[in-house]
Amino acid sequence: MREALEGSLAIARAVALTKPDVVAAYPITPQTHIVENISKLVADGDMHTEFVSVESEFSAASVVLGAAAAGARAYTASASQGILLMSEVMFNIAGLRVPLVMTIANRAVGGPLSIWNDQSDSMAVRDAGWIQLHCISNQEAVDTTIQAFRIAQETDLPVAVCMDGFVLTHTMEVIDIPSQDEVDAFLPPFEFAGALDTANPRSMGTLVDPNYFPEVRHSHHAAMGKALAKIEEIDEAFAEVIGRASGGLLTVDGPKKAKVGIIAMGSVVGTMMAGREHYGGEVGEARIVKLRSYRPFPAKALRAAVKGLDKVIVIDRAISPGMGGVLGTEVSAVLSTLDKAPKVFNYALGLGGRDIPETMYRDLLTTIEAKDAPRFAVFDADLEKLPPEDR
Amino acid sequence: MIEYRIHGRGGQGSVAAAYLLAAAAFEAGFTCQAFPAFGAERRGAPVMAFVRIDEKPITLRSQVRNPDFLIVQDETLLLDPTLTNGLKPGGAMLVNSRKASAEIAAKFDTRVVAFPATDLAVKVIGKPIPNTALLAAFLALTEHVPQAALAAALKGRFHGAMLEKNLALIAEAAGAVEAGAWKETADA
Known part of the structure; x- marks a missing residue:
């Protein structure tokens, strides 16, 4: 009911x-x-x-x-x-x-x-x-x-x-x-x-x-x-x-012709979908891969899901200090066996409950278009809050 | 999609108000989403809660940053300079206060209705909890959701004498404001 x-x-x-x-x-x-x-x-x-x-x-x-x-x-x-x-x-x-x-x-x-x-x-x-x-x-x-x-x-x-x-x-x-x-x-x-x-x-x-x-x-x-x-x-x-499924191992949502993809787990996927609806016209419509099964890791399905993409943004809701994102690292490893692997940009978002607004979709897609876009960042960290020696 | 932000103090039932508004919207056939601004809850501390209602599924999970409407359960929060942050042009604010609406409106760049919900709650249910009276007044002003849907939502939350008192309270509150004054929603 x-x-x-x-x-x-x-x-x-x-x-x-x-x-x-x-x-x-x-x-x-x-x-x-x-x-x-x-x-x-x-x-x-x-x-x-x-x-x-x-x-x-x-x-x-x-x-x-x-x-x-x-x-x-x-x-x-x-x-x-x-x-x-x-x-x-x-x-x-x-x-x-x-x-x-x-x-x-x-x-x-x-x-x-x-x-x-x-x-x-x-x-x-x-x-x-x-x-x-x-x-x-x-x-x-x-x-x-x-x-x-x-x-x-x-x-x-x-x-x-x-x-x-x-x-x-x-x-x-x-x-x-x-x-x-x-x-x-x-x-x-x-x-x-x-x-x-x-x-x-x-x-x-x-x-x-x-x-x-x-x-x-x-x-x-x-x-x-x-x-x-x-x-x-x-x-x-x-x-x-x-009468309804939950998305098997992963689900792929968005245009087949998309050149940019977003891979994420959990509720942030919904926010990215809302962001795409609002800002897709402005910054382009990304293919969104909702990863449901994290363990076991669906390597084969992931390789198929990124077919045709030039760039992939992997959102991590955790960090491995000294390495970077965990999901991002794993996605990079799995995609490395592809002949034409998309470039992976791995961003940690919303750590410790930092609110993730739908404008984040636009900010992520804009950021990776820059030549010097970082391959990993705690994306929503405001470095101005830190003393210079800690940035 | 219509987005609401409820401001109150711990103990005034702001989260309950958000859940009731969402449940009422569901009773009226909308999809809904309601959640608190998660924090360490303390009685008397400023709290916020958020509601979204729509005709289609809601996937957005962020806090409500650009509300169409504000409901303010405690007039001391009017002193908070961030109170109306992000409120859409064409939006409106319902404030629990004995003051005249115009007196409060003079200090804000939005439409304001002041409504003495705590007084009414004390009179009808014997407790200074303004949330259900404010909701009834708010729904009378906006007509987003019929009063009957709010009554149905209350039946899911209260029972016995407390339910009867709250039903009497919302009936009186709904009749005390200008019906449909905020019927048009803010610019999306």
Whole structure:
């Protein structure tokens, strides 16, 4: 049913529709409303779930790891420092190939302390081995959350659904929440062949010596590669039942003849689309590539998406100090195998919640036309605010 | 697309007002978007919230920089020199104040209606929370969304006696301003 809902409440209701056996979470801004609403649904008897209130994110991740290992459908949510505190367990969840789902309400990582949105937190756990899907709207976040449970159990991989903190979590907009019947038709009951079973005892997470460790890592990497097709297939299956897709691995939007492209993840994609509508006549209409699957990284689809482009602007909502953008670096690497690779301009935007106006579209497209356009910059940093020696 | 910016102080229900305006717009068949200026919320501190309504999907996620209309829940915020920043020419500002509209308008380069929403709220619901009265007056002035849609949105948020009191409050507030005075929207 279409309703005007705050993003966090919509996510809580989407999670409820998947009927998780166990939810464990520790509140942190801007994830708080999600778990508050889940807790309320459980307390009101509208959700038959064991809600475990824990004393830290480390415990939240540990509880869902244990629950899923025991064969339960499990969910958690966090952000920022909470993700960092979870990170040790996150590597274990993925490395032990335990399927569960987490929402990352993307927020900057301190210090200095910032409660506002960027994607430094999910980027910090890029290599934990989780599937990472990014959403541009609350509708996509709802749909992707439901899809994530099926992706997890069909790949034996944990899935992080990334949604921009505040910008999505605290925004009310029109969202269609699927019915229970629709979700039941799409999402089978939880099944995990690797679950622990007292009738057939075995060990999970044992010491793996050098004779086997590289094979474990290889199989994890290979499973991620196979997940590419699963993510697309499950998005299509969702569309068949519920009537709309979330964009598979990535979606390409804009003129075929475009010479400039923009590649980005998360809600900034929507702002770029609005910017193109307003300023496209003035500075040209860019092709916009909405990257949904960040891990696994859809290299082949990306190479196809940039076909015919001379220049690509890659927007990063995080920074790797001493290197530059992370997504931009990866896009450059992937495109380097093309005969006619577009020139990549990588700009970090909106760090720590700096508002990204639609004029940014015009500013980005104008900047890359200059001869000395930087290949990387914290684009919206006002260097005048810094003493000369820090610029 | 019509864009609104609500200014208030923590505790006056500015974010709730933004959500109610968006929900009312949805009830009236529009797409909508409402969100607060995210900050460390403290009672009494200046806060902002934003609303967009449109007939097509809204993809823009930035703060509202060029509002068509301002709703000011606390007249002390009139002292903030940035208050009307970006307000579109042809826009207008509704202010919660006992003062005469002309007295406030003299200091601003935009149309102003002053409306004593806190007084009315105290009278009808017994609490100094001006948001629902202001919204009703605002929608009466602009006629962007019918009053019935605001009532429907209130039913999604309040129950029992508080709902009844708020319904009485919005009916009285809507009748206290010039209906349709701001019917035309600002230049896009």
